[in-house]
Amino acid sequence: MSGGSHTAVLLEQAVEGLKVRGDGCYVDCTFGRGGHSRLILARLGRAGRLLALDRDPQAVAAGGGIDDRRFRILHGRFSRLAELAGEAGVPAADGILLDLGMSSPQLDDPARGFSFRFDAPLDMRMDPGAGITAAEWLARAPEREIREVIRNYGEERFAKSIAAAIVAARARGPVSTTRQLAALVAKAVPAREPQQDPATRTFQAIRIHINQELEELSLVLPQCIDLLAPAGRLVVVSFHSLEDRIVKRFLRCHAAGDRLPPRLPVRAQDIASPRLKLIGRAQRPGASEIAANPRARSAVMRVAERIGAAPADPAGAAG
Numbered sequence: 001m002s003g004g005s006h007t008a009v010l011l012e013q014a015v016e017g018l019k020v021r022g023d024g025c026y027v028d029c030t031f032g033r034g035g036h037s038r039l040i041l042a043r044l045g046r047a048g049r050l051l052a053l054d055r056d057p058q059a060v061a062a063g064g065g066i067d068d069r070r071f072r073i074l075h076g077r078f079s080r081l082a083e084l085a086g087e088a089g090v091p092a093a094d095g096i097l098l099d100l101g102m103s104s105p106q107l108d109d110p111a112r113g114f115s116f117r118f119d120a121p122l123d124m125r126m127d128p129g130a131g132i133t134a135a136e137w138l139a140r141a142p143e144r145e146i147r148e149v150i151r152n153y154g155e156e157r158f159a160k161s162i163a164a165a166i167v168a169a170r171a172r173g174p175v176s177t178t179r180q181l182a183a184l185v186a187k188a189v190p191a192r193e194p195q196q197d198p199a200t201r202t203f204q205a206i207r208i209h210i211n212q213e214l215e216e217l218s219l220v221l222p223q224c225i226d227l228l229a230p231a232g233r234l235v236v237v238s239f240h241s242l243e244d245r246i247v248k249r250f251l252r253c254h255a256a257g258d259r260l261p262p263r264l265p266v267r268a269q270d271i272a273s274p275r276l277k278l279i280g281r282a283q284r285p286g287a288s289e290i291a292a293n294p295r296a297r298s299a300v301m302r303v304a305e306r307i308g309a310a311p312a313d314p315a316g317a318a319g
């Protein structure tokens with residue numbers, strides 16, 4: 001099933017950030033239900049191309065409905081960007097988009113096991129054909145690992161008691177449904193944050209771990225720089241501070257000037273040439289977008305441009 005719709009977040013701003021050229025070649029690493037991809041296609045001319053990726057087979061099936069010879073979608077993790085772009089015959093891209101996190105069809109389909117709003121098997125894999133489910137991980141992981149995942153990826157103060165409650169419960173029988181996990185967390189967490197279900201942080205943490213979301217992001221960013229053509233744009237939309245921190249640090253580290261140690265004498269040959277230029281500041285959705293689509297509330301978008309590759313060495317060119 002590939003049904004369900006997703007309201008694209010920061011749609012105009014993200015596609016604007018890509019500065020789409022009619023004859024350019026673009027990569028949408030997170031097709032979802034194609035909101036951004038469709039707007040990119042609308043701005044491309046006849047010679048333009050768009051390669052889309054998604055690790056979720058349902059998203060790829062939805063992309064199969066786009067009948068446009070300029071468009072191609074491949075199933076795969078974006079940490080394999082270089083390989084997948086090679087497979088699609090894309091040697092360089094004029095723009096790359098990463099709209100991270102989950103799509104609404106993933107969150108709203110009870111069978112995917114991402115949400116404590118429904119009772120379902122605890123799966124949480126974005127690609128149900130790969131890796132282990134959340135239930136399998138909770139059955140086997142040492143208590144310390146469960147605690148660290150919940151603390152680090154959920155920024156959850158009560159990670160210790162939640163992990164202990166899970167381990168005590170699994171000694172009595174498997175923790176295999178979303179409701180079971182949500183009830184365990186609710187009992188283990190003493191204080192409630194207003195307007196947030198006590199299970200929110202734990203579900204986010206386990207989902208990030210099961211899908212290796214932060215590793216995926218750290219692996220794709222350097223590949224984006226390598227794939228971008230000079231003046232090509234990278235646009236990243238993140239949905240929580242852990243992702244945004246990785247993006248912000250990466251962009252700053254590769255942007256002009258930011259690598260120089262302050263107040264130290266530096267020789268010209270020691271200055272690594274910057275590969276990116278930051279474009280504008282971080283952008284967030286406005287009040288009207290958040291009112292229309294509450295899932296946009298935590299979004300942050302950052303844009304950078306690939307600085308032209310150094311001119312070829314004339315001696316080498318002659319040889």
Ligand SMILES: C[S@@+](CC[C@H](N)C(=O)[O-])C[C@H]1O[C@@H](n2cnc3c(N)ncnc32)[C@H](O)[C@@H]1O
Nearest residue numbers: 008030032033034035036054055056077078216
């Ligand atoms: C927020 S949605 C994208 C929505 C899309 N921009 C739209 O307008 O419909 C994120 C999508 O990225 C996919 N995704 C997340 N991590 C991925 C990864 N590491 N590799 C490939 N796809 C990934 C998810 O399966 C999901 O479909």
